[in-house]
Amino acid sequence: MTCAGMATTAAAQGTKTIRGADYTPTIWVDPDGCQHWVMDDGSEGYMTPNVNRHGIPVCDRSKLCGMVNSDQFFTSGSYRISNQGRARLAQFFQSNGADAFIVIGHTDSRGSDESNMKLSFNRAAAVANVGASAGANIVDVRGYGERMPRTTNKTSAGRAENRRVEIMCLN
Structure with missing residues (x-):
């Protein structure tokens, strides 16, 4: 039928x-x-x-080829990148040689889950926008908030390490 x-x-x-x-x-x-x-x-x-x-x-086919320490590129709670930070990121994307990039944002555990998800995505999108402006092929942008910590959120050093934007390179 x-x-x-x-x-x-x-x-x-x-x-x-x-x-x-x-x-x-x-x-x-x-x-x-x-x-x-x-x-x-x-x-x-x-x-x-x-x-x-x-x-x-x-x-x-991907590997972590870059990591942006959020504290060096963004002020607390912000996703705006300084001009100096934009220049450093553009140079990274232009010199890398990867076929494509995935940009993934993370936060520490302070703040609500909702605000951390939004902040991590907005920071990843800001980095991806710099990459796209530099001619990079950005295939995906994600924000995981506090859900994928690299280390503990119980210390200030751990929280600082968890505040990051990862750049995956696809070849």
Whole structure:
């Protein structure tokens, strides 16, 4: 039976067809370097021919190639980059040689989850904007707030290390 036939049968039996949310076909790159896709029916997959012996995609084409200590580039609670910081970032993106970049923002645990998520994304977006202005291919921008700390948030040194923007290079 075709899909149209099923809809007709369902209508004839007095049942309702509920239309779900519309999906937009999308491609994105995760920090592991895997390109993922999602189709309009919600099915998802990987765009890589590389798999391990169990059929699981192996994509590790990315590496952490830069890290921005937030305290050096942003004032507390801000996502504005100084002119000197913009110049340093532009030089990094222009001299790196990667095919593409993923920019990921992080915060320490101070502040609400909502404000930390917003701040981390805005800082990552600010760095990504500098990269794009310098001609870099920015394929993804993310903010994880305080959810992926590098170290403890119980000390000021730990919190400072957790306030960062990571730049992943894809080759």
